[in-house]
Amino acid sequence: MNTTESSSLYDNLEKMDIISLLVKINDEDKKVASAVEQQIKAIEALVEEIVPRMKKGGRLFYIGAGTSGRLGILDASECPPTYGVPHDWVVGIIAGGDTAIRKAVENAEDDPNQAWLDIQKFGINKEDTVIGIAASGTTPYVIGGVKAAKTAGLLTGCITCNSGSPLAKEVEFPIEVVVGPEFVTGSTRMKSGTAQKLVLNMISTTTMIKLGRVKGNKMVDMQLSNKKLVQRGTRMIMEATGVDENEAKDLLLKFGSVRTGVEAFFNKSTPGL
Template identity: 55%
Template sequence: MNSERITEMPSKYRHVEKMSTVEVLSNINMEDGTVADSIKQHIPQIGNLVNIIKEKLLAGGRLFYIGAGTSGRLGVLDASECPPTFGVSSDVVIGIMAGGDEALRFGFEDAEDSEDMGWADLNRYEPTVNDVVIGIAASGSTPYVIGALKQAQKRGIVTGSIVCNIESPISEFADFPIEVVVGPEFITGSTRMKSGTAQKLILNMISTATMIGIGRVQDNKMVNMQISNQKLIDRGTKMLMEKAGIQDYEKAKAMLIAYGSVQEALKITQKL
């Protein structure tokens, strides 16, 4: 495996403390603008991973994200947004990070150094060959993630990875490695910046494309979203009125609340 870590290479920007605020912001923005293009060339690999995730979820499996630091937080974030956005159970997409939930708010960066702990945290969920495990690590060398993927792969569980270095150690244990090189960070080694942005964009792509593929979206609408506040009730009511041809707002709202989602309400209207 390649030992060079592009994510740790020196920034091309020098003496940033002497830049004006506008210069700092402009340079960060310029670097951020390169991230989407870096991802574009990896869409086929991302697509292959999504296709296997769809297959596993439709068969009753689960999707796990596992990471440490920023990478772990991004995985937990994406997983936590799937139930309210797509109406799936909270045990369908699961985010695991080194240090546990407390590490979401407070940095326990040394928690990433144990291979054994990575598998131990994942194994609490009793993963099976019906599941998919995606390791997320900007460096591609985080022991916590390596340990989880290594043990999952040994047990025949499909593995993927999202990293920002080429030929990384983590990729050795990923059946579907995604290695998006975004180059040195604006602040040397600060992978919460471009690397984190790349990971966030890829996670958005994976979860959204997967949920579309398993029928949780119709047309371009979140028909299975949880109606958990007034904004979402209003959005769902208008969506139901449009799709079912209901003219009465209060009638549509009552149906939405009664059946819990636009999709379930639509099923009823189609039977009437």
């Protein structure tokens, strides 16, 4: 039996009081970071391959079903506002299409051919990377997708929570974060989902940093989509240039990003530039 389907370490959950349930869920969650830590070298190996491909115009695709698919979409959708990159740099695809983001689509994950069809809608670039996300490592939609991608010459990786899964065997760079039985047996939206989210954070953040989308420790290319982000960007420019708040905000709004605002300030301040 797969670890993700093995029986919970706890029983008679319905008889526990609320504080006991919360403490025990938290106890299980504490195991996740340690499990991810054991896979850092595997994550590094995959990111080392992704970065040069994206520098050549490749894109990063996440494919998954259910919770795994939603986590991929979440990570992908945060890249444009956070790093100011085009929406097609990182793409999340879920079995069953956009409807499945909110509602389960019956049998969508059981078609081994659909993921590759979904990826092809974006066109194929030989520098693209496809990462299959499946806690069980047995989802036909995901396995079929990475298998077809690898056959087409794309880079393939996966994030799963079982060792030696069929999915891991089909990719070049498997990441297997084994977090143990779920608190509610088989509910992989819990520890497995948390582990997948942590790994996705690591992959996308590290990739974007190495692609030059962070300066120092700041999101200098973030989109200015609300007042909070305008205020954040203003503070960044103040810190980088020493100008007051009004001038910093003017630079930000005039040039559209922290990066270009700071560059414009120093170019203007330095004779001959």
